[in-house]
Amino acid sequence: MTTLVSETGVGPLLRGWRERRRVSQLELAIRADSSARHISFIETGRSRPSEEMILRLAEHLDIPVREQNALLVAGGFAPRYSETSFDDPSMGAVREGLQQLLHGYEPYPAIIVDGTYNVVAANLGMTRLLDGVAEHLLTPPLNGMRITLHPEGLAPSIRNFREWRGHLLHQMERQMALARSEALRKVYEEVVAYPLPETGDDPEDGEAAPQSSHPFALPLVIEQNGRVLTFISSISTFNTPMDVTVAELAIETLLPADPATVDYLRSLTS
Structure with a gap:
């Protein structure tokens, strides 16, 4: 099963997940020990998030692991989670x-x-x-x-x-x-x-x-x-x-x- 990765970058993808979860930038910032300004900069592409920050935001937005891999790839990092055949x-x-x-x-x-x-x-x-x-x-x-x-x-x-x-x-x-x-x-x-x-x-x-x-x-x-x-x-x-x-x-x-x-x-x- 293939996960489609948006070409618009990790920021818009994270914004989409945040809006889907109905979480404000301030609330997400508090959960992730960050600031609303930083979250805003990430979502608009003014700031490039680290691998650790992507995973931290994904955790607090309860994003499935397949989609976490997609976020990492969009952010320029390697996927974190393997996809092993059930018959392996x-x-x-x-x-x-x-x-x-x-x-x-x-x-x-x-x-x-x-x-x-x-x-x-x-x-x-x-x-x-x-x-x-x-x-x-x-x-x-x-x-x-x-x-x-x-x-x-x-x-x-x-x-x-x-x-x-x-x-x-x-x-x-x-x-x-x-x-x-x-x-x-x-x-x-x-x-x-x-x-x-x-x-x-x-x-x-x-x-x-x-x-x-x-x-x-x-x-x-x-x-x-x-x-x-x-x-x-x-x-x-x-x-x-x-x-x-x-x-x-x-x-x-x-x-x-x-x-x-x-x-x-x-x-x-x-």
């Missing part, structure tokens, strides 16, 4: 730990995706949900958004599809606002153009899907083999990552939201 031998401990996590979550579904929602790994609980998904969507590289939102994917079996689709698209829009990823934007433009399947939650249909009884979180309500399964989604990421690949990994776990779903999933393992 040096990633062995990470892969093993994640596989243990997925296995330990059985029989409940869990999946690991990268920054463009390509599937890195999944457990058996997740693969069971893919019954009926078209074969072409299960050909590597698998993409979680395509599998979920495609009319030949999970979409027809999701009882609250319009709600869930809106949630996923909004999630991608937030990510695109944080990271200028052309690859992610292409995935978004593809999935947002998918035609809506005929599902029971269409308000124009005579019979709508049941409304959520979980006010604390939007559930994923999916019908499989004549059973209605209800899940709450949780997403985890790594703290203080020092590698771009690791920073962009996301672990999504689906927690059963009712006793019937728990009983059914447990029955599969017995």
Whole structure:
């Protein structure tokens, strides 16, 4: 995945991040132990920030590590963070730990995706949900958004599809606002153009899907083999990552939201 670097220099890039975070020059200066005048000079190009200052400002603006690399390059420095292939031998401990996590979550579904929602790994609980998904969507590289939102994917079996689709698209829009990823934007433009399947939650249909009884979180309500399964989604990421690949990994776990779903999933393992 390529990060686009602006030709206008590090100052405008930092200003863009500061405005995106809705932080004033004075507030950023206080956080970074600097002065509003210095921040202003950096943003307008009158002052060239050091590598240390770029990283300090990036930390206080909570800028993703891929974008921190872009800032450093724009400032005339080498990237700080590596981008190691997930299959690289040096990633062995990470892969093993994640596989243990997925296995330990059985029989409940869990999946690991990268920054463009390509599937890195999944457990058996997740693969069971893919019954009926078209074969072409299960050909590597698998993409979680395509599998979920495609009319030949999970979409027809999701009882609250319009709600869930809106949630996923909004999630991608937030990510695109944080990271200028052309690859992610292409995935978004593809999935947002998918035609809506005929599902029971269409308000124009005579019979709508049941409304959520979980006010604390939007559930994923999916019908499989004549059973209605209800899940709450949780997403985890790594703290203080020092590698771009690791920073962009996301672990999504689906927690059963009712006793019937728990009983059914447990029955599969017995």
